């Protein structure tokens with residue numbers, strides 16, 4: 001956004017795209033921070049009875065037993081998280097990438113706080129976690145499209161495709177090739193080209209599914 005925004009709107013990116021992009025970003029971050037900071041469904045002595053009524057014990061995987069740490073009757077499908085040190089209802093997993101800015105013994109270095117969501121994903125916040133995954137997926141595709149359009153516009157307004165270059169082998173002037181256009185853009189718009197190329201690479205890798 002920081003590098004691409006000043007170059008929009010243009011011939012390829014409309015004002016509508018700008019608003020849609022901001023909306024998609026806000027959606028992904030809204031879901032992300034909710035997944036980070038919401039209560040995942042902590043089971044304690046006051047709500048244990050209520051949570052126990054949510055799911056029946058199947059006596060195969062989940063049998064009635066007590067959590068030796070929390071000293072409560074463990075509800076079916078709950079799990080004691082050794083990182084959060086609580087029992088979590090309908091526990092899915094402890095997400096190290098969803099606890100941004102939260103301090104835990106696992107992340108003692110301040111700079112790591114900026115890139116992690118360190119929170120459990122359970123009954124109360126798994127919807128936000130799924131929205132975060134979907135939002136990030138949409139954002140990745142949409143960002144690649146917008147950044148590619150911005151680069152295309154840069155190539156057009158600077159007439160890069162018509163540049164003449166001196167061939168190092170023949171020492172003669174010739175038309176710039178498509179690869180050289182990409183290399184030129186990588187040099188003049190390094191961040192945007194890196195974003196577009198990494199987005200395309202990632203999307204290509206998803207095609208195996």
Ligand SMILES: [Zn+2]
Pocket residue numbers: 067068069070071079080081085086087
């Ligand atoms: Zn517990």
Ligand SMILES: [Zn+2]
Pocket residue numbers: 081082083084085093094095119120121
């Ligand atoms: Zn946890």
